[in-house]
Amino acid sequence: MTLPKLNSLYGRIFAIFWLTLAVIVVGVVIFPNMDPRKSRHIPPEMFQHMIDSRDMLMGRFSDVDDLNWILHQMRERPGPRGPRDKHRPDFFITTLDGNILSPQIRPEFKYRALKNFTSIAEFSEKPQQKAYGKYQIAGPFPIILAKQQLLLFVGVDFEGPPPFLIQLFDHPLQLLLLVMVVSTPFLLWLAWALSQPAQRFAKAADRVAQGNFVVDPELEKGPSEFRSAGHSFNQMVGAVNAMISGQQRLLSDISHELRSPLTRLRMATGLAARKQGESVELERIDTEAQRLEQMIGELLELSRMQTDSHMSREIQPLSSLWEELLSDAQFEAEQLNKVLRYDDIPDVRISGNPKLLMSALENIVRNAIKYGKDVVDVAFVVNQQKLMVTVQDNGEGVPDSELEQIFRPFYRVSTARDRSTGGTGLGLAITESAIRQHSGSIKASRSGLGGLQVQFTLPLQG
Structure with missing residues (x-):
């Protein structure tokens, strides 16, 4: 089986899975078997040392036929009142069926331990x-002592594992909790490894949604799957940039080329009027x-404003965009x-193309001044990182x-806003395009003053 590389997302998940599984196996299966209070096999080095001790005892008492004397000698300690050598083992002798022959085993806990161990020991096993x-x-x-086949048990002082390990051995739920704590850093690292590229993608998608088509090299870092997706995303952003710029330049070129025949048409009309005199036609x-x-x-x-406007983004205060504009309109x-009333411009910042943002509000305000009877109101409301702008007049409305x-x-429209006003019908279209390019929304409704109300919303810079 070919193992996945760790620089791929699948490879990292594969590695974390097996690492976590290994921790669980060690913690839940192997770790409890390390409890010294459970019967377990003797390590080879210690086993050999005990075999040597048994052989030493058999050699020492090979010529003695009195078993009681041998047992008494094995119980003796050097120096009746001297300090006990904690490294010296205790030797106990039993019959083949487990009856304890060693006399006067002290202290009492040693006797109880030996009694319990001989009752559960499998004599047929190692x-x-x-x-x-x-x-x-x-x-x-x-062991053979006094020409009898007997059994030897060895007791030694034992430091034992730390108390917290004993606690874990006795409480499986705590052991499981420890395993979870140990494995959590690996899982958190995996979650972080997955979330970081995903967050970069989310931020890049938000920028594109706001009309900011910027290639982000950071998207091409991380696991191979995310690098591949980031590369494709950046290619898409570049293609969208080229497409939008191409369309806008095409519109600009067409509009520019139309001016030449139009100029010649007006010159021809002027010459005809001079030769033939003025006429209605x-x-x-x-x-x-x-x-x-x-x-x-x-x-x-419009073409000049929109050409590469998706790439020309700035972060600046609202007042620097609209304060002078509203003052001039007033x-x-x-x-x-007529009277133009407007609220104080909120002290907030916005990311976008300055020309488009200025044109958006200017077109609405001038439209309201043009068609309103004598009053125009401009209101600003900021709520949850969004700006709402409302412009209303007291004209005939729509x-x-x-x-x-x-x-x-x-x-x-065919009411007061007709061809006699000389409009082209592009002002509000320009506004709607500008608002949409900045991830905003715009709508028109009946004004509380009796005329038209235009309201648009824009996201603010956090």
Whole structure:
């Protein structure tokens, strides 16, 4: 089987899975078997040492036939009141069926430990060992003393594992909790390894949703699957950039090329009027030519604003964008004997193309000044990192059936906002395009003042 590489997402998951499984196996299966209070096999080095001790005893008492004397000698300690040598083992002798022959085993806990061990020891198996607190007994080892076949058990002082390990041995749930604690860092690392590239993708997607088409090299880092996806994402962003720029330049080129024949048309109309005199037909031709020229001019302006606008993004305060614009609009309204009222501009920052953002509000405000009777209100509301701008006038308004149509290019209603006003129907279309490019929304409704109300929402910079 070919193992996956660790630089891939699957490889990391594969490695963490097996590592976690190994921790669980060690913790739940192997670790409890290390409990010294359970009977277990004697390590080879210790086993050999005990065999040597047995052979030493058999050699020492090989010529003695008195078993009681041998047992008494094995119980003796050097120096009746001297310090006990904790490294010296205790030797106990039993019959083949487990009856204890060693006399006067002291202290009492040693006797109880030996009694318990001889009752559970499998004499037909290899010698084993088991701990009783800080005392450990091993055996049985076949031994011949006083020409009798007997069994030897060896007791030694035993430091034992730390108390917290004993606690874990006695409480499986705590052991399972420890295994979980040990494996948690590996799982957290895996979660971090997965979440970091995913968060980078989420931020990149948010930028694209806001119209900010920027190639991010950080997307091509991390596991191989994310690197591949990041590379494809950056290629897509580059392709979208090229497509949008190409379309906008095409619109600009077409609009520019239309101006030349239009200029010649107006010159020909002027020459015809000079030769033949003024007529209603020539005036109509000239009027439509002027409107066409105005329309082309606005298309060129829209094209200039939108060309690479998705790549020209800045973060700046709202006041730097709209304060002077509203002040100028207020002055112009006063010249028409109208009143423009607006709230203080919120002290917040916004990310976007300055020209488009300025044009968005300017078109709505000038439209309201143009068609309102004498009052125009501009209100700002900030809520949950969103800015809501409301512009309303007290003009004749727009029929409810046409409210959704006024943002279409070249669309004009047939009431007071008709061809006699000289509009081209591009102002609100430019506004709608600018708002949409900044991940905002815009809608029109009946104003509380009786005219038209235009309201748009934009996301703010956090």
